Amino acid sequence: MAARSEQSTQAPGMLPQSERVLREAFLQQVERIPGGEKLRRCIQCGTCTGSCPVSYAMDLTPREVIARFRAGDIDSILRSRTIWTCASCYMCTTRCPSGIKITDLLYALKRISMDRGIHAARFPVHVLSESFVRTVNRHGRNWETGMMERYWRRTTTPVLGLVNMLRQAPLFLRLRRHGRAHVLPKRIRGIRQLQAIIARAEQIERPVESIESKPITRRVGYESIGS
Amino acid sequence: MAAPTTDYAYFPGCSLESTGIAYDKSLRAVFRALGLGLHEIDDWNCCGATAYMSVKETVSFAISARNLALAERQGPRDIVAPCSACFLVLAKTRRFLQERPALREKVDEALAAAELSCECRARIRHPLEVLVNDVGIAQLRAAAKRSLRGHRFACYYGCQMVRPERYFEPDREFPMAMDDLFRALGAATVDYPLKVRCCGGMQMVTNEPVGLDLTQGLLDCAVSLGATAIVTTCPMCQFNLELYQDKITARAGRDLHLPVLFFTQPLGLALGCDPAALGFEHQVVPVPGDSLTLAEAGS
Numbered sequence A: 001m002a003a004r005s006e007q008s009t010q011a012p013g014m015l016p017q018s019e020r021v022l023r024e025a026f027l028q029q030v031e032r033i034p035g036g037e038k039l040r041r042c043i044q045c046g047t048c049t050g051s052c053p054v055s056y057a058m059d060l061t062p063r064e065v066i067a068r069f070r071a072g073d074i075d076s077i078l079r080s081r082t083i084w085t086c087a088s089c090y091m092c093t094t095r096c097p098s099g100i101k102i103t104d105l106l107y108a109l110k111r112i113s114m115d116r117g118i119h120a121a122r123f124p125v126h127v128l129s130e131s132f133v134r135t136v137n138r139h140g141r142n143w144e145t146g147m148m149e150r151y152w153r154r155t156t157t158p159v160l161g162l163v164n165m166l167r168q169a170p171l172f173l174r175l176r177r178h179g180r181a182h183v184l185p186k187r188i189r190g191i192r193q194l195q196a197i198i199a200r201a202e203q204i205e206r207p208v209e210s211i212e213s214k215p216i217t218r219r220v221g222y223e224s225i226g227s
Numbered sequence B: 001m002a003a004p005t006t007d008y009a010y011f012p013g014c015s016l017e018s019t020g021i022a023y024d025k026s027l028r029a030v031f032r033a034l035g036l037g038l039h040e041i042d043d044w045n046c047c048g049a050t051a052y053m054s055v056k057e058t059v060s061f062a063i064s065a066r067n068l069a070l071a072e073r074q075g076p077r078d079i080v081a082p083c084s085a086c087f088l089v090l091a092k093t094r095r096f097l098q099e100r101p102a103l104r105e106k107v108d109e110a111l112a113a114a115e116l117s118c119e120c121r122a123r124i125r126h127p128l129e130v131l132v133n134d135v136g137i138a139q140l141r142a143a144a145k146r147s148l149r150g151h152r153f154a155c156y157y158g159c160q161m162v163r164p165e166r167y168f169e170p171d172r173e174f175p176m177a178m179d180d181l182f183r184a185l186g187a188a189t190v191d192y193p194l195k196v197r198c199c200g201g202m203q204m205v206t207n208e209p210v211g212l213d214l215t216q217g218l219l220d221c222a223v224s225l226g227a228t229a230i231v232t233t234c235p236m237c238q239f240n241l242e243l244y245q246d247k248i249t250a251r252a253g254r255d256l257h258l259p260v261l262f263f264t265q266p267l268g269l270a271l272g273c274d275p276a277a278l279g280f281e282h283q284v285v286p287v288p289g290d291s292l293t294l295a296e297a298g299s
């Protein structure tokens, strides 16, 4: 990723090579969002930040994300905790006076960050998405019990994972007692059919560009990212 | 009740088979009481939720489109999706497939691998919107057998249903559909300023302090306003609001326990459904038993 030294030797107005590559990838994603191009029209009013219920927990506010993008610094956005803190509540998108699809843009940034493996392997949001995707690919339906079991085990070291899992036991038992959790998954009949669809879609989707990137840290949890 | 005039396809979604099972039971009971057909999509699969969408775009739209394709085979009916997340994902899939021919081509190709195809004509509807628009509040009031008098609800709409895919109400900042419905049925509703504020969704799992902050705010406000229950339209909102009340009470230092219902439960009561068919046994924070026995409507 963009080495700081590289950036400082740039002529004014020039973007470093790595930034250009990121920009390219991001703009490709933006093109696919209906209305995505309105990104240009941001007036930096801060309505998004003011409306965001979780901006207090972000390192870059939604407004800053747009500002940094325009200043040619996607790299720092991809390393921020902002894209992972967003709860996808769409408040910013609803209120933005310039019609900017901020939530969808944050999704695009998430995908780029994941494609490039920028975050620690055991980062909670990744592990959760990944556990969910695995469950659905295997059964065709979500199976919360299995998904969460995997999640609690995988977000940390094996020993702590076991501790984490045990700490969830009361919640699980409570749900069980009220008939709200399944011990076993339910598999759809057409699972082969679904898997065929997924396999074909994966083939179609394979990213064209693939750029090597080292994970920034081996630490785990939210402490591993952002400032 | 009149003979069935309208038939809907039904996409329950995974949550309605587990954590949100009371929603499934009460929704079916309400539709039955009103004589509306609800045809479950045979062998539906998980819609992929936002978790899938943020990772693999084409795949997420393709698996979601399988459901639209299966529904089409069963007949040209609007699809009712009660979980706000499913509603959003299915509605977004339909819209994106209509607006982005390039994506449509890819999804068609993926579906063809399973010999499926999809016109994407059927509309995706949230049950609240179906009941309020297709049946109408006046009709629902006329069909009511009991009065919800004495109940004082905080109607919580959450975010996914109200905002991204613009549901029926032009006002995305302060929707009133559920409030109007319950007021017509005899209940009072509190003026709940946080009715569309996000509960944090999956942040409760991935970033618990933030999830607890957001949910605490919602509970605190409802309790302060003297609500007897929070009424929701989504299994995940319901889950976050109901299951962390012990933890939140401990960190807030004040009792924030409050029943959290699906809107179809009190609606079912008003329509005279048997309380036993409305899933109250699944409440973790129990509803006081006497509040389930209602007076006759109009008495």
Ligand code: SF4
Binding pocket: A041, A042, A043, A044, A045, A046, A047, A048, A049, A062, A063, A066, A095, A096, A097, A098, A099, A100, A102
């Ligand atoms: S609300 Fe829209 S215009 Fe205002 S700062 Fe945010 S993105 Fe820019």
Ligand code: SF4
Binding pocket: A048, A051, A052, A053, A054, A055, A062, A085, A086, A087, A088, A089, A090, A091, A092, A093, A102, A103
């Ligand atoms: S969608 Fe994300 S960034 Fe926008 S207001 Fe909601 S949490 Fe904040």
Ligand code: SF4
Binding pocket: A142, B012, B013, B014, B015, B016, B045, B046, B047, B048, B049, B050, B083, B085, B086, B089
């Ligand atoms: S949104 Fe959730 S409940 Fe609905 S189908 Fe998808 S995973 Fe299942």
Ligand code: SF4
Binding pocket: A087, A089, B084, B085, B157, B158, B159, B160, B161, B197, B198, B199, B200, B201, B202, B234, B236, B237, B238, B240
């Ligand atoms: S309020 Fe929470 S659970 Fe409900 S739709 Fe919004 S994020 Fe999802």
